[in-house]
Amino acid sequence: MALETKKIRNVVLLGHSGSGKTTFAETMLFEAGNINRRGIVEEGSTVSDFTNIEKERGNSIFSTLMHANWRGNKINIIDTPGLDDFVGEVISSLKVADTALMIINGKSGVEVGTELVWEYVDQFHAPAMFVVNQMDHEKADFETSLDQIKQRFGNKVMPVQYPLNAGTGFNTIVDALRLTMYVFPEGGGKPEKKDIPDSEIERAQEMHNALVEAAAENDEALMERFFDEGSLTEEELAQGLTIALANQEIFPVFCASSTENMGSGRIMGFLNDIAPSPADRPPAKLADGGTLDCDADADPNLFIYKTMSEPRIGIVSYFKLYSGSLSHGDELYNERTSTAERFNQIFISNGKSRETVDKLVAGDIGVTVKLKNSHTNDTLGHKGKVQQIDPIHFPSPRIRTAVVPPSKADLEKLVKALHTIQEEDPTLIVENSQELKQTILHGQGQLHLDLIKYRLLKTNGIEMEFTRPKISYRETITRMANDSYRHKKQSGGAGQFGEVHMRIEPYHEGMAPPSDLTVRNEDVTELPWGGKLVFLWCIVGGSIDSKYSNAIKKGVMQKMQEGPLTGSPCLDIRVCIYDGKMHPVDSNDMAFQLAGTMVFKNAFGKAAPQLLEPIHEVEILCSDDVMGDVMSDLQSRRAMIMGMAADGHYQKITAKVPLAEMYKYSSTLRSITQGKAKFTRAFSEYQAVTPDLQKQLIDEYQAELQEA
Ligand SMILES: Nc1nc2c(ncn2[C@@H]2O[C@H](COP(=O)(O)OP(=O)(O)OP(=O)(O)O)[C@@H](O)[C@H]2O)c(=O)[nH]1
Ligand SMILES: [Mg+2]
Known part of the structure; x- marks a missing residue:
């Protein structure tokens, strides 16, 4: 018998690295009786963090699917990495979760990582709860953490609990919702329920009333009862809180110690009783703008949110069933790849251990293996009836590095292995740049790329060396110039002849036509590398037949592709052929093409050419105390500071920085701020390089040409 949709809870654990997500997941599984011994992250014995690489590092790197059975319900738990480099795993997990559990490190409060994941919680409109963890730590400070959460995430943040004795020896939680005090035995587990002492009753009652009000607020009938009776029954309260939580009207706050196993049982109870089932969430968004209800009786629509290759097994696909049901042996169709996929094995999983099941229903999350041709973001369903779920939108890359070309034999292996990783990890982009003649990896951070390198070595035995990636410069001109070129070859047989007179000018949008020439034809080309070429045919009196204009333009384009200064593409130039x-x-096409290339090259040289470099807009979020270091580092990178503003209790700096100065920025930023800063970047524009740099780059290119 498959579980009903109503009995499913999909919960994702989110938070800054080291807040205790993996340990908390372990405690949840233990409390639910799904494991009988709690593992320890440092010992590599936890259910989550089961891959070798995670065990070695002591951090989560991948999201891990687990589940706990709780009073006849199933709580799917997805643990995610807190390290910003692996934010892709956070996003794909949030996509399929129905409730976000934000784990806060009780000794440091709201951290940069908390802020960042919150952005995604907000984007997904996910119901969210906070757990202030590590209450047993000598430096634990619940009140400060709570203040920061309120300050940062607004007045919908409402404590459900608070610790009575946070710090070493912590064992007591006051629960304002149940108006009960929990006292835990040594080693944690099941607490003893006690009356709240007189000294605390006022605070607890006040918190309780605030919760009751919040519960009543979203339901007219409840509001009425609340006014008439002055209170709500436990059932009414639960009903009101479910609505409030599902609609992001309330963000309840709990406290816990995951190493001491205190508090997780109550939180699971709350998830079980109050958190929305997949059917209580708004219908899922479809790629075509429509929506899909989570209805177990409808046609199946199964969405793959993650794939991973495992040794000896191959591709393992993690999916959520957004509608319908899936039984052992069912065949579903992938319209994108026109592939019928048979589900011979359906699993539910707890980290690396998997258990086969016969059937899953809408809302549940499961695993399968050996799909032939289906990947992350694919939706599978009945042929002709697939309703494509809106795909996961992964963030754009933040850093890049080039790969030192390995030997021919290794190159093939490398490309294949990178392709496999890219399929599992959509935040990695492998680019074979024709322009730069380099293979370039784009990723989320140095750690992200370093781990890919490490994986290739460990699992594929391939050594991959990184090197500084080249920069895509651009070339343009800054003033007008005229020139002419005659191509003439008459050595027996048919000769070649073409003579072209050309004017070139810097092009800008809306510029006036040349006042001294008659324009017969205007041809505007949007260049594939950005910018434009405007080609004006201004021949009067037929000195060149217009049938040669294409050949001349082709000659110009050829030189624009590999510019005269450094071989970089040229842009924003207007060319007039006037004689x-x-x-x-x-005369023939070939002769005019050659003349076109040569006259362009010569005129370009006379037109005060200028090399341009890509500038990126960088946005940095950091805490106050490291702001000075971030700024002075930026200044050493030729950055132009565009703005600085407080963002909660963080500072947001925006700056324009040449891409050439961004090499290894993610690791520098991490080390100068001890991880208290995050950044994003995006291409902004091309800007002129300094004369010194221009000279240096031209000299380097000339030297390269000599060598070749
Ligand atoms: N004292 C104390 N330590 C804790 C608690 N929870 C976690 N820790 C410790 O904090 C460290 C990090 O815990 P993890 O569970 O790996 O943290 P995480 O949030 O999963 O970290 P990432 O995977 O890097 O995002 C480990 O050494 C844990 O033992 C707690 O409640 N109390
Ligand atoms: Mg972890």
Whole structure:
């Protein structure tokens, strides 16, 4: 018998690295009786963090699917990495979760990582709860953490609990919702329920009333009862809180110690009783703008949110069933790849251990193996009836590095292995740049790329060396110039002849046509590398037949592709062909193409050429105390500071920085701020390089040409 949708809870654990997510997941599984011994992250014995690489590092790197059975319900738990480099795992997990459990490190409060994941919680409109963890730590400070959570995430943040004796020896939690005090035995587990002492009753009652009011607020009938009776029954309260939580009207706050196993049972009880089931969430968004109800009786729509390759097994696919049901042996169709996929094995999983099940229903999350041709973001269903779920939108890359080309034999292996990783990890982009003649990896941070390198070595035996990636410069001109070129070859047989007179000018949007020339034809090309070429045919009196204009333009484009200064593409240039000569016998396309290339090159040299470099807009979020260090580092990178503003109790700095100065920025930022800063970047524009740098780059290119 498959579980009903109503009995499913999908919970994702989120938070800054080290807040205790993996340990908390372990405690949840233990409390539910799904494991009988609690593992320890440092010992590599936890259910989550089961891959070798995570065990070695002591951090989560991948999201891990687990589940706990709780009073006849099933709580799917997805643990995520807190390290910003692996934010792709957070986003894909949030996509399929129905409630976010934000784990706060009780000794440091709201951290940069908390802020960042909250952005995604907000984007997904996910119901969210906070757990202030590590209450047993000598430096634990619940009140400060709570203040920060309120300050940062607004007045919908409401404590359900508070600790009576946070710090070493912590064992007591006052629960304002149940108006009960929990006292835990040594080693944690099941607490003893006691009356709240007189000294605390006022605070607890006040918190309780605030919760009751919040519960009543979203339901007219409840509100009425609340006014008439002055209170709500336990059932009414639960009903009101469910609505409030599901609609992001309340963000309840709990406290816990995951190493001491205190508090997780109550939180699971709350998830069980109050948190929304997949059917209580708004219908899922579809790629075509429509929506899909979570209805177990409808046609199946199964969405793959993650794939991972495992040794000896191959591709393991993690999916959520958004509608319908899936039984052992069912065949579903992938329209994107026109592949029928048979589900011979359906699993539920707890980290690396998997258990087969016969059937899953809408809302549940499961695992399968050996799909033929289906990947992350694919939806599978009945042929002709697939309703494509809105895909996961992964963040754009923040850093890049080039790969030192390995030997020919290794290159093939490398490309294949990178392709496999890219399939599992959509935040990695592998680019074979024709322009730079380099293979470039784009990722979320240095750690992200370093771990890919490490994985290749450990699992594929491939050594991959990183090197500084080249920069995509651009070339342009800054003033007008005229020139002419005659291509003539008459050595026996048919000769070649073409003469072209050309004016070139810096192009800008809306510029006036040349006042001294008659424009016969205007041809505007949007260049694939950005910017434009405007090609004006201004021949009067037929000195060149207009049938040669294409050949001349082709010649110009050829040089624009590999510019005269450093071989970089040229942009934003207007070319006027205003005179020339042709020969009745020897002129042909080839001759005019060559003349076009040469006249462009020469005129370009006379037009005060300028090398341009890509500038990125960088946004940095950091805490106050490291702001000075971040700023002075930026200044050493030729950055132009665009703005600085307080963002909660963080500072947000925006700056324009040349891409050439961003190499290894993620690791520098991490080390100068001890991890208290995060950044994003995006291409902004091209800007002129300094004369010194221009000279240096031209010299380097000339030297390269000499060598070649
Ligand atoms: N004292 C104390 N230590 C804790 C508690 N929870 C976790 N820790 C410790 O904090 C460290 C980090 O815990 P993890 O569970 O790996 O943290 P995480 O949030 O999963 O970290 P990432 O996977 O890097 O995001 C470990 O050494 C834990 O033992 C707690 O409640 N009390
Ligand atoms: Mg972890």
